[in-house]
Every structure is written in C-alpha cells, then in structure tokens.
Amino acid sequence: MxxxxxxxxxxxxxxxxxxxxxxxxxxxxxxxxxxxxxxxxxxxxxxxxxxxxxxxxxxSTEEAVELGSKIGALVGLGIDGEAGMEAGAAEGAETAATTGxxxxxxxxxxxxxxxxxxxxxxxxxxxxxxxxxxxxxxxxxxxxxxxxxGFISPLDLVEIGLATAQEAKELHDLETAAAR
Structure with missing residues (x-):
C-alpha cells in the first residue's frame, strides 16, 4: 500500500x-x-x-495495520534511528490491529x-x-x-474563467449558507 x-x-x-x-x-x-x-x-x-x-x-483492518506500521516506523526512525524504526513499525502495527x-x-x-x-x-x-x-x-x-x-473559493474561479459570476455566487452561497 x-x-x-x-x-x-x-x-x-x-x-x-x-x-x-x-x-x-x-x-x-x-x-x-x-x-x-x-x-x-x-x-x-x-x-x-x-x-x-x-x-x-x-x-480496513489490514490497511490500518499497514499504515500504523509505517507511521510507527517513521516515528521510531526519528527517535532512535534504524533500531527505533523496527520497534516503531511493530508497535504501530500492533496498536492499529488492537484499537484501530x-x-x-x-x-x-x-x-x-x-x-x-x-x-x-x-x-x-x-x-x-x-x-x-x-x-x-x-x-x-x-x-x-x-x-x-489549498482550496480555491468559487468566487475566485470567475477571474480565471472556470465559472460564471452567477455559478460562483451559487456555489459560494451553498458552501457558506450554514455559517450565516
């Protein structure tokens, strides 16, 4: 993965x-x-x-274990070099398998x-x-x-021709309606 x-x-x-x-x-x-x-x-x-x-x-559990192993290895590498990487990978995989x-x-x-x-x-x-x-x-x-x-605001899309002013306003209103 x-x-x-x-x-x-x-x-x-x-x-x-x-x-x-x-x-x-x-x-x-x-x-x-x-x-x-x-x-x-x-x-x-x-x-x-x-x-x-x-x-x-x-x-999936398999993906969580593999990703946990990689994250643990990176943390371990930063703490204790190659030995830490191996220990971190094992601990990260075990933790992900047990608790997600x-x-x-x-x-x-x-x-x-x-x-x-x-x-x-x-x-x-x-x-x-x-x-x-x-x-x-x-x-x-x-x-x-x-x-x-970063994400680009729909209003900024008008300037580069990817949306009309009306489309941009509708998208912007949709994105910000709940905040009002």
Whole structure:
C-alpha cells in the first residue's frame, strides 16, 4: 500500500441535521479508491456546551495495520534511528490491529473543539488522496515537490474563467449558507 498525500479538513455544521449523507459520500470515494478516511473525529456540542465525540474511519483492518506500521516506523526512525524504526513499525502495527488507527487524540482536537459554538458540530477529517499517488510519484521522479496547496473559493474561479459570476455566487452561497 502506497500512502498518498494526506490532508486535514475541518468542517463546521450549524444546527446539525445529519442523515448519513456525508458518510455515504466518503464511502463512495473509498469504494472508487479516490480517498480513504484515515481518521475522522465527529464532535457535537449541545446547547449547554456538552460534547459528544465519535471517531470514524473507513480503513480496513489490514490497511490500518499497514499504515500504523509505517507511521510507527517513521516515528521510531526519528527517535532512535534504524533500531527505533523496527520497534516503531511493530508497535504501530500492533496498536492499529488492537484499537484501530486514531490519528486524532482528544488532546490533538481540543483547540479546534473549543471554538465550536454551542448547538453545532464539527468534523475533523484526515483523508488520504489515494488518487494522487501516481501523480505525486511522477512529480517526484521529475524532481518536483509540493510548495503549497489549498482550496480555491468559487468566487475566485470567475477571474480565471472556470465559472460564471452567477455559478460562483451559487456555489459560494451553498458552501457558506450554514455559517450565516
């Protein structure tokens, strides 16, 4: 398993009304081998500020073990060289097999969670862009590297001719309706 570029996305939901649509779309992307959810943290904050937290992932056990092994190896390599890499790989694989792969620990998420308004929700998604593996590898073979990345606002698409002003406004309104 080659690991593709990994991205963290934080989404907010005002007065959430979940019907499983987001999970269904992530599953479609997984089945088409487009993206994999390495870890996701869904957080709901009720009107009193009390939290409900749930971890989600769509990695198979085999994928979680392999990815856990690679992450553990990298951590171990940084701590204790080659010996640490071997120990880290074994520990990462064992942990992933036993408890799954949880990149988001409660301590990692609290800074973002504290900013969630009462009676709303947030989702922290750590996704792997599996579709990008061949492209990333071709870029590396050509001596290239990533300098930056980011999502482009629909309003910015007008300037480069990819959307009309009306289309951009509709997309922008769709993306920001819940925040208003």
């Amino acid at each position: 080659s690991i593709g570029p990994v991205q963290m996305i934080v989404l907010g939901f005002s007065h959430p009304n979940f019907h499983g649509e987001v999970i269904a779309e992530l599953e479609k992307l997984r089945k088409s081998d487009t993206v994999r959810v390495i870890d996701a943290l869904a957080v709901y904050k009720d009107a009193r500020g009390d939290l409900e937290v749930e971890h989600l992932s769509n990695l 792969l949880h990149a988001f620990t409660d301590a990692d998420a609290w800074d973002i969670i504290a900013e969630i308004p009462d009676d709303s929700a947030a989702a922290l998604l750590l996704i792997e862009h599996h579709w990008a593996v061949p492209l990333r590898d071709a870029i590396a073979r050509a001596g290239g590297y990533r300098i930056g990345d």
